[in-house]
Every structure is written in C-alpha cells, then in structure tokens.
Amino acid sequence: MFRHHRIRLAAGAALACCLALATGCAGSDPAATGADGRARVRISSPANVSNVPLHIAMENGYFAQEGLDIAADVDLGAGSTIESVIGGQVDMAWTNVVSALNAYGKGLRIRLVAVTDLGVDGAQQLLVPKDSPARELKDLVGKKVAVLSPNTICIVSIRAALKALGLPQDSIAFTPVAPPEHATVLSSGEVAGTCTSDPFRTLMIEELGARPVLDATAGELAGHLVGGYVVSDRFAAANPGVLAGFQRALVKAAKFANADPGAVRAALPKFTTIDAKITDRVAINKYVETDLAATKSEVQRMAELMRAYGLLDKPLDVSGFLLPGTS
Incomplete structure (x- = not known):
C-alpha cells in the first residue's frame, strides 16, 4: 500500500542546515562499541532495490564477520540523509550519487564509502x-x-x-x-x-x-551509477578500519546478490512496501562488486554529466570525494 501523508523536500533550507552543520562541527566521530566488542554503525537506508545487499550482508553475517554491528534505519523521506550524516544523527547514509556529488560540490565535507549499484534497462x-x-x-x-x-x-x-x-x-x-x-x-x-x-x-x-x-x-x-553510502569526513578520519570492513562485507553481499537474483527478490518484501506477489516484475540493478577506486572514472563521468545538464555550477574533481585510502 502507498503511504498517503505528503513529505516535501525543502531543498534550500536543508542545504543551509547542512552548511551550518558542516562548519559548526569539529573533531572526530569514532564509532560506538557494543558490549560484544563490535563497532556499531547507524545507517539511514531507504527502502529501495539499491539497499538489498546491505540487508543481505546483515542477514548472512558478513558485517559481523568484520566486527561490525549495523543498525539500518529505513528512511523513505530521503530529504535529510546528508545533513543527518553531517550533524551526527546517523553515521552513514545511502543517497543517490547525483545528490551526493551536488552536496560535495557545494562544500559539504562528506566522503563516498561505496557505490551500491548500476542502473539497468527499465529500472x-x-x-x-x-x-x-x-x-x-x-x-x-x-x-x-x-x-x-x-x-x-x-x-x-x-x-x-x-x-x-x-x-x-x-x-x-x-x-x-x-x-x-x-x-x-x-x-x-x-x-x-x-x-x-x-x-x-x-x-x-x-x-x-x-x-x-x-x-x-x-x-x-546507460549503466549509470545509482547510489552509494556517504559519511562525514570526521567519521571517515576516525574509523578507517570500520569503513574498510564495511566495504569488504558489502562487496561480498553484492557478489551474492548478483549471483542469486532470487535472493534479492525474496528480500524485497522484508523491508519495502512491495508485495511478494509482484517482486518478479521488479527491475534488479547490477550491484557493484569492485572497490571504490575502480569506480572513480564513473563517478567523475557523472560529475561531468551533472555539469553539462545544470546540476553543478562548476567542474568538480571527485578525488577528494572518494573515501581516503580507496583511490
């Protein structure tokens, strides 16, 4: 069923909030550690096809194997993901690559941890x-x-x-x-x-x-980058080992998902509003199985397309956008 309350995106106010947060927060943000010794990472993740590997990694224990405790929060609004990362309400957030590049181009101090998927025909x-x-x-x-x-x-x-x-x-x-x-x-x-x-x-x-x-x-x-996970540069600087483990677990889940589309379709009703009866009609994107460095050229290409079509005011070098140590 569709939700019937209206959620509008106040882009200008959100960006102003982001900029204020970006300039007003200093220091580092080390990940919290649970009683079991695992690093806890809070993630805002919309209910979409792109986030299936995240849930597969959670269910299959891939994150636990890396010493991580992932708390994934389904956020259908998606209007406050980046400012929530900057402000520390969450440690990490999934967002579309275009929004993330636009925010980085405006000076927000965020880093791309991983690209999740590539668009396929009809997706x-x-x-x-x-x-x-x-x-x-x-x-x-x-x-x-x-x-x-x-x-x-x-x-x-x-x-x-x-x-x-x-x-x-x-x-x-x-x-x-x-x-x-x-x-x-x-x-x-x-x-x-x-x-x-x-x-x-x-x-x-x-x-x-x-x-x-x-x-x-x-x-x-064709085959464009869809989305990925971002963190603040403070969190990135304080948690290199945590984020490296996250990347490894996500790549493992992406390989699993690409090899077994049926598992992707089975996972969809668990965290989206889609009924299991129509999951066979959902277009499944191609999940990214490579590390972030391998997608740098595609991230740069997206920035150039955004510039060409009015979503960036000036040319953007994405080198500083990619998580340090992965490019």
Whole structure:
C-alpha cells in the first residue's frame, strides 16, 4: 500500500542546515562499541532495490564477520540523509550519487564509502497516468514532472533526452516529491508524470496502470551509477578500519546478490512496501562488486554529466570525494 501523508523536500533550507552543520562541527566521530566488542554503525537506508545487499550482508553475517554491528534505519523521506550524516544523527547514509556529488560540490565535507549499484534497462522510468495523452517525452513539454529531489539522476536523464530531441533543457519543470507520494501526485493530476525507480515504479504500473514514456537509464545514462553510502569526513578520519570492513562485507553481499537474483527478490518484501506477489516484475540493478577506486572514472563521468545538464555550477574533481585510502 502507498503511504498517503505528503513529505516535501525543502531543498534550500536543508542545504543551509547542512552548511551550518558542516562548519559548526569539529573533531572526530569514532564509532560506538557494543558490549560484544563490535563497532556499531547507524545507517539511514531507504527502502529501495539499491539497499538489498546491505540487508543481505546483515542477514548472512558478513558485517559481523568484520566486527561490525549495523543498525539500518529505513528512511523513505530521503530529504535529510546528508545533513543527518553531517550533524551526527546517523553515521552513514545511502543517497543517490547525483545528490551526493551536488552536496560535495557545494562544500559539504562528506566522503563516498561505496557505490551500491548500476542502473539497468527499465529500472528507472518516467511514468504517466494510463489515460494520459502523452506517448513520448516531447508530449510532456510545458508540463510538470515529479522527481525524488532537486538533484537526482532523473533530471540529468530527462534533460539529456530533451537535448537529443533538440528541445530546451528547461522545457519540462521538476517538482521534488518523496518516493511513496509519487503515486498520489500522479493519480491526482498534480503532475503530468513521475520519474521513479523500484519498488514504487512497479507498484504504480501494477496498481495505477501507469505507462513509461522514457527509460531514464538509456542513452548517455546507460549503466549509470545509482547510489552509494556517504559519511562525514570526521567519521571517515576516525574509523578507517570500520569503513574498510564495511566495504569488504558489502562487496561480498553484492557478489551474492548478483549471483542469486532470487535472493534479492525474496528480500524485497522484508523491508519495502512491495508485495511478494509482484517482486518478479521488479527491475534488479547490477550491484557493484569492485572497490571504490575502480569506480572513480564513473563517478567523475557523472560529475561531468551533472555539469553539462545544470546540476553543478562548476567542474568538480571527485578525488577528494572518494573515501581516503580507496583511490
């Protein structure tokens, strides 16, 4: 079932909060240690396909083998993840790579610990209502489209597709809406379309009869980086061993997930709102099995695409963004 309370993203206020926190916090943030001697890491992790390996690693004991106690908090809002990391409310957070790069480009002192997944065909789509007259992207010119946040791969993808059609990048307007509310704003007519990923993409297709008019993983964005885990630079500096163990466990879980898609589908109903009856229709991304250094070129490429499509004000060197010691 979809949640029906509205969660809006106040991007400007959130960024101001982040900047204040970034400049106001000093020192280091060592991970807490439990009675069993394991380092406890608090993680904000939305209920999406990208976070399945995290849960597999928890259930299969991969983190415990590294001496880690992971406390994963499902956060469907995703509007406060980065500022929560900077402010110390959580130690680590999953966020989409575009949002993380945008925040880093604005001076927030965060580090990317790991990239979780790469987009596959159909994993993220621009959907319209079943009775919409729109059949392709150009039919949405002058309309409003719901996106996860002011900085998300959907905006990059749609602007790239508009450019390919010879249309202005600003010919479609974007409005940030929390993932579980995309169905509400689409069915109410508040927006003409919604760009979203699973599990919400499949739910809207199954329950509302929504139709895709654009695959957000096509063209320049084929195989794009989806998301990853970030920490504050304070936490990174204080916990190199903890984060190295986290990376090893996550890579192990990613290999397990890629080798057994059935296990991924079985895990989805445990921490998302998707019903087990439709998990076979959910698009499963390709999970990243390599260390962070191996994805540096792709992170840099994403930063360049963001610059080209208006999500970064200036060129960005991502070297300092990657967790120290992994690049």
